[in-house]
Amino acid sequence: MSGQQPAGLTKLVLACLLLVLVLVVPLQAQEGGTIEGRVVNGTPGGPPVGTGVPVTLHVLRNGSEVETRETTTTAGGSFRFDGLDPDPDLGYWLEAVYLDVPYSSAAPVEFAGQAQAAATTINVYEVSDDDSGVRLHSVHVIAESFGQVVRISEIHMFSNDSDRTFAGNGEGPSPDASVFIPLPAGAVGLAFSDEDPAGRYVEADDGVWDTEPVAPGEDTSLVFLSYHLMVGDEPITVVRTFAYPVDAFNILVTQPGLTLQSEQLVDQGLQSFQGRDYAFYVAEDLAVGAELVIDLTVDETAAAGSGMPGTESPSVPAATVPAEEGQQGLLRILGFVLAGFAVVAAVAYPQLRKRRAGVPSDVASRPGLPEGLTPEQRRLIEELADLEDARQEGRVDKAGYEQRRAQIYEALRSD
Numbered sequence: 001m002s003g004q005q006p007a008g009l010t011k012l013v014l015a016c017l018l019l020v021l022v023l024v025v026p027l028q029a030q031e032g033g034t035i036e037g038r039v040v041n042g043t044p045g046g047p048p049v050g051t052g053v054p055v056t057l058h059v060l061r062n063g064s065e066v067e068t069r070e071t072t073t074t075a076g077g078s079f080r081f082d083g084l085d086p087d088p089d090l091g092y093w094l095e096a097v098y099l100d101v102p103y104s105s106a107a108p109v110e111f112a113g114q115a116q117a118a119a120t121t122i123n124v125y126e127v128s129d130d131d132s133g134v135r136l137h138s139v140h141v142i143a144e145s146f147g148q149v150v151r152i153s154e155i156h157m158f159s160n161d162s163d164r165t166f167a168g169n170g171e172g173p174s175p176d177a178s179v180f181i182p183l184p185a186g187a188v189g190l191a192f193s194d195e196d197p198a199g200r201y202v203e204a205d206d207g208v209w210d211t212e213p214v215a216p217g218e219d220t221s222l223v224f225l226s227y228h229l230m231v232g233d234e235p236i237t238v239v240r241t242f243a244y245p246v247d248a249f250n251i252l253v254t255q256p257g258l259t260l261q262s263e264q265l266v267d268q269g270l271q272s273f274q275g276r277d278y279a280f281y282v283a284e285d286l287a288v289g290a291e292l293v294i295d296l297t298v299d300e301t302a303a304a305g306s307g308m309p310g311t312e313s314p315s316v317p318a319a320t321v322p323a324e325e326g327q328q329g330l331l332r333i334l335g336f337v338l339a340g341f342a343v344v345a346a347v348a349y350p351q352l353r354k355r356r357a358g359v360p361s362d363v364a365s366r367p368g369l370p371e372g373l374t375p376e377q378r379r380l381i382e383e384l385a386d387l388e389d390a391r392q393e394g395r396v397d398k399a400g401y402e403q404r405r406a407q408i409y410e411a412l413r414s415d
Helices: 007-029 300-306 327-334 341-348 375-392 398-414
Strands: 033-041 054-061 064-072 078-084 090-098 101-104 117-124 134-146 149-160 180-182 188-193 201-204 207-210 217-230 236-240 246-255 258-261 266-273 276-286 292-298 354-356
Touching (some): 033 054, 033 090, 054 078, 064 078, 101 117, 134 217, 134 258, 207 217, 217 236, 246 258, 258 276, 375 398
Parallel strands (some): 033 117
Antiparallel strands (some): 033 078, 054 090, 090 101, 134 149, 180 207, 188 217, 188 354, 201 207, 246 276, 258 292, 266 276
């Protein structure tokens, strides 16, 4: 019959279609890479991680986030992301939120070679209000002279030797306040890293509280901060104390411009980074509450003659991770850098794009500011701090910066 196909041909066509469905459709469903993993409770005796734990995938290209995906764990704490680009230039960071605390993968997940699948584990922990296991593995400081103002930039690396995350014990000004960082008397113009989420820190009269928990492990929480101290013709004494034991304290002092004296610090000689010279000092095993006394003397003539410090800051690419990822991802990227303080100076400090924290209008009456300063002097210090930030961020050119800085110095001298 015309228009009819032989039964054998029809069966052949159907068989081919079935073969296409069997072979092609699964290939389409599996197109792209897959990351599988588990969220595991790292606290001995803690309950197994079950279903419903949020997991976020951050897709990074050249250190910048280009995409995020979200899922939740299934039975046994398992999770899976399909349809991923296996481009080896991409990195995948994973973050799980357990008991309101974010935890990230120990390293970025990448697809090696022609691999289409990768696996990872995210360790999470029970929380505790006991901070007995918290310590400062290291405190790194850079002191710079701006004439009659010294800027102090600090990097605090917190570790936790316990098997539970310290999430605060109610001693702070807010329920989520965790570790406390005392600041020296006279500190003004407190600022933090732009990488930190807004509202992370809570300022107090004698220091600042962090609201990020400290997870178990080495260098699991990082704090960047900076402040300014007013100096004159006489040396200024800076007394630093810490609320937790400090394994290692390091300070770099810009040369020329500043002279440091301290009976507790060991002189490591002159160091050079990115075309700058620094005097390098260290101390070890500082007890809780112990006073570290440092005398700083400003040589304003030497600093002005050398163009120091930082009117031409070196341009060093900053390691970038998504702010939402929490500090652990940033720590993993910076971990190899912070092994040596030389690279801290060359890499970590230039990336401190400071976020001005602001000073209340009643700054003149705040406790802890130097006695004998007039309200006008205090205002000028704040203006100088703003000017320095503007120069660092490229909002004012070199000529305008130097002119206004000279005017502020003159006003400070004559006030």
